[in-house]
Amino acid sequence: MRIVEQDPSHSSWYIERFREMAAKGDDLHGEARLVDAMLPRGSRVLDAGCGPGRVGGRLHELGHRVAGVDVDPELIAAAEEDHPGPDWHVQDLAELDLREDSGQRRRFDLIVCAGNVMTFLAPSTRGDVLAGFAEHLAEGGRAVIGFGSGRGYDFADFFTDAARAGLREQVRLGGWALEPCSDDGGFLVAVLGR
Numbered sequence: 001m002r003i004v005e006q007d008p009s010h011s012s013w014y015i016e017r018f019r020e021m022a023a024k025g026d027d028l029h030g031e032a033r034l035v036d037a038m039l040p041r042g043s044r045v046l047d048a049g050c051g052p053g054r055v056g057g058r059l060h061e062l063g064h065r066v067a068g069v070d071v072d073p074e075l076i077a078a079a080e081e082d083h084p085g086p087d088w089h090v091q092d093l094a095e096l097d098l099r100e101d102s103g104q105r106r107r108f109d110l111i112v113c114a115g116n117v118m119t120f121l122a123p124s125t126r127g128d129v130l131a132g133f134a135e136h137l138a139e140g141g142r143a144v145i146g147f148g149s150g151r152g153y154d155f156a157d158f159f160t161d162a163a164r165a166g167l168r169e170q171v172r173l174g175g176w177a178l179e180p181c182s183d184d185g186g187f188l189v190a191v192l193g194r
């Protein structure tokens with residue numbers, strides 16, 4: 001939200017950028033392809049830091065039951081317009097709290113966190129965000145989190161924070177197309193389990 005305060009047109013620029021890419025027929029589904037391969041049809045998926053709904057929208061089209069959360073109301077409005085179907089929520093991931101109508105904690109088979117979301121968080125909230133993911137995972141559920149290096153969040157620190165939050169490393173990849181992870185790699189996709 002600090003980025004938006006500094007540049008109030010940032011969100012509309014971001015929304016239009018993805019609309020233009022979609023209109024051109026660009027492939028915007030790499031993350032959703034990997035996630036879909038990990039799940040049976042009809043799974044419960046949370047798109048964490050969903051922005052205008054690119055990943056969650058595609059997973060909904062593929063037949064999953066999707067919720068999305070983002071802190072930016074303008075991006076959530078765009079998700080509702082461009083990708084109707086999932087339930088989209090304005091929430092800060094540091095205070096993630098999704099509930100069933102019964103009031104019980106909502107749980108997901110998979111939480112996907114794509115597009116460098118982890119590096120946009122205030123560093124003091126990273127642990128809370130990861131703990132919130134752990135709390136919202138169903139038994140056997142997994143979180144899939146991808147972000148680039150050189151953005152202020154060392155991969156080693158991330159795995160330490162994840163372990164503290166109760167998320168165990170299952171698979172470490174170098175990209176959403178199953179690229180191998182290398183020590184000097186520029187990107188990380190981590191699959192974490194409860």
Ligand SMILES: C[S@@+](CC[C@H](N)C(=O)[O-])C[C@H]1O[C@@H](n2cnc3c(N)ncnc32)[C@H](O)[C@@H]1O
Nearest residue numbers: 049050051054070071072092093114115117120
């Ligand atoms: C680069 S965008 C990625 C959007 C989407 N995941 C994608 O890959 O298309 C980063 C997103 O993280 C969201 N974000 C950053 N901090 C957040 C927080 N504390 N809670 C919820 N969303 C947050 C931003 O609003 C933005 O939509």
